[in-house]
Amino acid sequence: MTDPTRDRPGNEPERRLPARRPPSEPVPSRPVERFTAPRQVRSIGGLTAERAAKIVRQSGDARWVAFLGVAIVALFVILYYFYELGVPIINTTPRLQAEADNQQVTSIERGYNLYEANCARCHGASGQGGIGPVLNDQSKLFSHLNEQYIKNVLTVGGRYVCGNSKSLMPVWADTNGGPLNYLQIADIIAFIRAPSTQEFVQHDPQLNEPVMGPDGKVQTFKGWVDPSFKPEPSASPFPDCWSGTAGGGTPAPQATLPPNATVDKLTAENIAFSPLTLSAPAGKAFGIDFTMKDAGVGGHDADILKEDGTKIVDNPVVSEPGETTYVIPALPAGTYKYQCSVHPSVPNMNGTLTVK
Numbered sequence: 001m002t003d004p005t006r007d008r009p010g011n012e013p014e015r016r017l018p019a020r021r022p023p024s025e026p027v028p029s030r031p032v033e034r035f036t037a038p039r040q041v042r043s044i045g046g047l048t049a050e051r052a053a054k055i056v057r058q059s060g061d062a063r064w065v066a067f068l069g070v071a072i073v074a075l076f077v078i079l080y081y082f083y084e085l086g087v088p089i090i091n092t093t094p095r096l097q098a099e100a101d102n103q104q105v106t107s108i109e110r111g112y113n114l115y116e117a118n119c120a121r122c123h124g125a126s127g128q129g130g131i132g133p134v135l136n137d138q139s140k141l142f143s144h145l146n147e148q149y150i151k152n153v154l155t156v157g158g159r160y161v162c163g164n165s166k167s168l169m170p171v172w173a174d175t176n177g178g179p180l181n182y183l184q185i186a187d188i189i190a191f192i193r194a195p196s197t198q199e200f201v202q203h204d205p206q207l208n209e210p211v212m213g214p215d216g217k218v219q220t221f222k223g224w225v226d227p228s229f230k231p232e233p234s235a236s237p238f239p240d241c242w243s244g245t246a247g248g249g250t251p252a253p254q255a256t257l258p259p260n261a262t263v264d265k266l267t268a269e270n271i272a273f274s275p276l277t278l279s280a281p282a283g284k285a286f287g288i289d290f291t292m293k294d295a296g297v298g299g300h301d302a303d304i305l306k307e308d309g310t311k312i313v314d315n316p317v318v319s320e321p322g323e324t325t326y327v328i329p330a331l332p333a334g335t336y337k338y339q340c341s342v343h344p345s346v347p348n349m350n351g352t353l354t355v356k
């Protein structure tokens with residue numbers, strides 16, 4: 001590599017370093033415009049010292065205002081949180097809880113109307129039973145009649161209870177062809193499970209106004225479930241199928257009828273006895289030839305009660321259509337009742353027995 005300029009005098013390498021570079025940018029004659037806003041806008045021309053100081057103060061004030069605003073919002077969020085969800089330690093009712101309670105009450109009050117309109121004719125106005133089984137029994141409500149179970153019964157119909165395909169209890173859920181939607185079913189369940197410790201207001205089903213009694217007071221009702229109810233430790237759980245419980249316990253062994261004893265005929269059909277009066281001789285065992293014609297009603301029987309309602313003869317329930325002869329031991333002269341233990345509150349399942 002040869003450099004022709006190298007050996008020329010005055011051109012020694014040391015003198016050529018550092019190489020001088022031409023200026024990269026031309027020096028502008030005026031300061032470069034770095035703002036996009038026009039000059040007169042950003043001019044502070046004409047500001048007095050006081051005015052400038054005031055601007056500085058004002059911007060300080062603005063920062064305070066912003067700070068206070070943020071502080072207020074932050075405080076509001078904290079207070080609102082406690083308002084909604086409750087203050088720890090202090091025992092207040094949080095708004096969310098109060099609202100949920102309110103809705104529960106509304107649901108129970110709607111359920112009451114639905115129950116009275118749809119279910120009371122079979123299960124009794126206060127769940128005491130009738131054509132259908134009793135519902136307001138504490139040992140039954142304790143776990144047997146839980147939310148899920150009632151929902152299943154209302155969805156599937158009475159066949160869910162004892163597997164009886166001819167059960168009188170219809171399907172209620174509209175998902176299964178019944179008349180009630182899921183909200184109405186939830187309301188009925190809320191009503192059946194409502195506590196007996198609380199009073200609820202009766203509402204007119206059409207107007208939704210509270211119902212006034214003849215005394216000018218708002219009519220109320222109570223739930224069925226006693227929250228403090230505990231079954232006996234030895235109690236067996238309520239059986240899955242209610243017709244197993246009717247009459248209760250094992251029936252007494254049947255005595256045999258003496259020859260030429262009186263035998264009364266008694267039929268149970270359409271949840272009614274016929275006849276509604278029977279008579280028998282005093283001091284002699286007699287028979288009741290019992291014909292049961294209803295299917296899917298949980299069965300019938302004819303127990304003998306004293307006039308004051310004490311049961312003196314507990315006859316076994318006949319759960320399917322058929323015929324049986326009940327043997328009634330000798331009774332002293334007097335008036336007695338015969339009653340179906342499955343449908344004790346149906347008037348036509350109560351007859352009068354005259355022993356003379």
Ligand code: HEC
Binds near residue numbers: 119121150167169240
């Ligand atoms: C036509 C009469 C009838 C009507 C109306 C009726 N039920 Fe029933 N219900 C029955 C009968 C009968 C049974 C027993 C079912 C069986 O064993 O076949 C029953 C069973 C039940 C059971 C199960 C009880 C148990 O011991 O397991 C519940 C819960 C119930 N019904 C709730 C209702 C509700 C809620 C309504 C109103 C929406 C209603 N029922 C309307 C006749 C009726």
Ligand SMILES: [Cu+2]
Binds near residue numbers: 300340341342
């Ligand atoms: Cu009966």
